[in-house]
Every structure is written in structure tokens, then in C-alpha cells.
Amino acid sequence: MKKGYKLIYQRPKTLTDTRINYCPGCFHTTMHKLLMEVVDEMGIQEKTVGVCPVGCSVFAYNYMNVDMQEAAHGRAAAVATGIKRMLPDRYVFSYQGDGDLAAIGTAETLHACNRGENFTFIFINNGIYGMTGGQMAPTTLEGQKTTTSPYGRDVEKIGMPLKMAEIVSQFDRVAYVERVSCNTPANSRKAKKALRNALEYQGKKLGTTFIEVASNCPSGWKMTPEESLKWLEDKVFPYYPLKVFKKPDKKEV
Amino acid sequence: MPAKGTVDIDIERCKGCNLCVPSCPTDCLALNTSDTNSYGLHYAYLDKEEDCIACMNCAVICPDAAITVYRKEDQSKQRRTHG
Numbered sequence: 001m002k003k004g005y006k007l008i009y010q011r012p013k014t015l016t017d018t019r020i021n022y023c024p025g026c027f028h029t030t031m032h033k034l035l036m037e038v039v040d041e042m043g044i045q046e047k048t049v050g051v052c053p054v055g056c057s058v059f060a061y062n063y064m065n066v067d068m069q070e071a072a073h074g075r076a077a078a079v080a081t082g083i084k085r086m087l088p089d090r091y092v093f094s095y096q097g098d099g100d101l102a103a104i105g106t107a108e109t110l111h112a113c114n115r116g117e118n119f120t121f122i123f124i125n126n127g128i129y130g131m132t133g134g135q136m137a138p139t140t141l142e143g144q145k146t147t148t149s150p151y152g153r154d155v156e157k158i159g160m161p162l163k164m165a166e167i168v169s170q171f172d173r174v175a176y177v178e179r180v181s182c183n184t185p186a187n188s189r190k191a192k193k194a195l196r197n198a199l200e201y202q203g204k205k206l207g208t209t210f211i212e213v214a215s216n217c218p219s220g221w222k223m224t225p226e227e228s229l230k231w232l233e234d235k236v237f238p239y240y241p242l243k244v245f246k247k248p249d250k251k252e253v
Numbered sequence: 254m255p256a257k258g259t260v261d262i263d264i265e266r267c268k269g270c271n272l273c274v275p276s277c278p279t280d281c282l283a284l285n286t287s288d289t290n291s292y293g294l295h296y297a298y299l300d301k302e303e304d305c306i307a308c309m310n311c312a313v314i315c316p317d318a319a320i321t322v323y324r325k326e327d328q329s330k331q332r333r334t335h336g
Contacts, residue, residue, distance in 0.1 A: 002261075004325060005326065185276050226271060226275065
């Protein structure tokens with residue numbers, strides 16, 4: 001502590017001291033930090049249970065100092081359902097990437113949302129399979145080059161990128177859906193606010209809460225972190241707009 | 254202009270992604286391209302100490318939570334203390 005200075009921001013205590021092994025500039029790291037800040041501020045570290053996916057964030061349990069459970073590929077929503085039903089007083093979140101939530105786990109995700117399971121989805125959508133080396137995902141943008149679509153995604157053969165936030169906002173029992181990003185300090189603050197809203201609505205048992213993060217993948221996109229932010233603004237946000245798709249009525253809150 | 258605050262960057266956690274440098278409104282951060290930390294990565298550092306306004310932009314955007322922000326005591330009443 002420096003003399004004459006007041007501490008106004010520090011690393012959240014709910015992050016472990018382990019060095020985070022994501023690539024430089026990856027939003028997984030930012031989202032871990034923001035999520036743990038929210039857990040810290042709400043004082044719910046002892047009451048939070050997270051479910052890890054398969055993907056880049058498979059080691060999330062090494063970094064978040066809350067109770068964590070690893071799930072089979074795509075089945076985080078099913079595991080989170082079980083945890084929340086057995087321990088309804090806990091704050092449960094599933095932390096998933098797009099290969100996990102939107103490809104292999106689409107069925108689990110949609111049915112969990114349809115049942116209105118009272119937990120929070122945190123969906124990191126970077127439009128690519130990051131961990132396995134940058135293959136095309138269901139959320140890859142039209143024309144985007146990946147290792148399995150070297151000429152760009154052909155929507156005639158493969159279809160349009162999945163807009164998960166728009167899809168799940170159609171379900172009646174889903175309470176809160178927002179797409180956020182953390183490409184600027186302002187957007188990071190909004191993302192943190194969205195995470196806090198989601199956990200608070202979960203605490204009030206309003207239904208499923210779903211936060212989609214329009215993320216980057218500097219390594220998979222073969223860009224520097226700064227170039228990936230520019231790509232996000234130029235290409236990703238026009239297709240995946242940042243907004244609140246659904247929120248509870250004021251009466252319920 | 255006298256500094257309103259200061260930042261402390263944990264260079265071992267810094268991966269040199271360079272997201273904090275353009276997010277600083279007063280351009281007081283810089284990326285050290287001549288030196289590396291023990292992982293062989295360049296790191297950000299506070300280049301112009303007198304320009305820091307303790308806005309926390311760098312700390313909020315830093316993915317690796319490597320930045321700690323301090324504000325000078327006499328100005329602490331003017332703004333909220335966390336966010």
C-alpha cells in the first residue's frame with residue numbers, strides 16, 4: 001500500500017493465485033475476472049457453484065475460487081440443472097463456449113431454457129473452436145475464414161451462424177437475456193452489470209438467465225488482440241448486436 | 254498536471270496483450286518492447302506517472318487482473334470508489 005494513496009481497484013480475492021493460461025487478450029480471462037468480482041461484491045463465494053465446459057475454459061476451476069464441477073462436453077446445462085435442483089439455495093452458473101453450448105450441447109441448452117431452470121448461463125461466443133486450433137463453429141460468421149472453411153463460411157451449404165441469445169429469448173420461462181462484450185472499458189462495465197443482474201435474478205428465482213458474450217479469439221482468428229477488437233466492432237457486432245433481449249418486469253424484481 | 258492516482262502493474266501476470274494502452278484516456282501507459290518478464294512476454298508499464306487520473310479503465314479492461322489502481326487520498330471524496 002502506497003502512502004497517501006487509497007486503494008480503489010485490485011484483483012478480486014475470489015480469483016485464485018494461479019497464473020491464467022489463456023492467450024493474451026482473450027475475453028475468457030476478462031469474463032473470469034468480472035464474474036469473480038461480482039461474486040466478491042455480492043458476498044456469495046460460499047454459495048456459488050460453477051459448471052465448467054469442455055473447451056478453452058476447461059480449466060476454469062483452477063482460476064475461480066468457488067465450488068466447481070466439470071461436465072461432459074456440452075452437458076454443462078444438464079449438470080447445472082441437477083446441482084440447482086438438489087441445492088436450490090446456491091447460485092449456480094454454467095460457463096460455456098460456443099462449441100460446447102451451441103454445437104454439441106444445443107439440446108441440453110434449449111431444453112434447460114425451455115424448462116426455465118433457475119441458473120445462469122454464461123456463454124462465451126468467439127465464433128470459432130479455439131482450443132482445437134480454430135475450426136469452424138456454428139457461430140462462425142458468414143465468409144469468415146477458419147482452418148475448416150479456408151474459403152470462408154459458405155452459408156449455402158452450412159447455414160447461417162446461430163444467434164443463441166435471440167433463440168433462447170423466445171422461451172417464456174427465460175427471465176433475462178443479454179448480449180455483452182468487453183472490448184472497451186465501458187462495455188466491460190456493462191458486462192459486469194449484466195452478470196450481477198443475472199445472479200440477482202437467479203437469487204429471486206425468476207427463471208433462466210442467459211448472458212452471451214461476443215468474444216474475441218486472437219489466436220484462432222490469427223490476429224493481434226487489438227486487431228481482434230477491430231474485427232469485433234466491424235464484423236461481429238453488426239451480426240451479433242449488443243443489447244438486452246429480455247428482462248423481467250419491474251414488478252417481479 | 255499533478256497525478257491524481259497511480260497504477261501498480263504486476264509484470265509477471267501481464268501478457269503484453271496491449272489492451273490497456275489504447276484504453277488509457279491520458280496515454281500514460283506504454284508497452285515495454287525492449288524487456289520481458291520471466292515468461293518471455295513484453296509487459297505494460299506506467300510511462301507518464303504525472304498523467305494518471307485513476308480512471309480505472311486499464312484495470313477494468315485488463316484480462317489478467319494485473320493492474321491495481323490507487324487514488325490520491327485528498328481526491329477520494331469526489332468519485333465513487335469501486336466499479
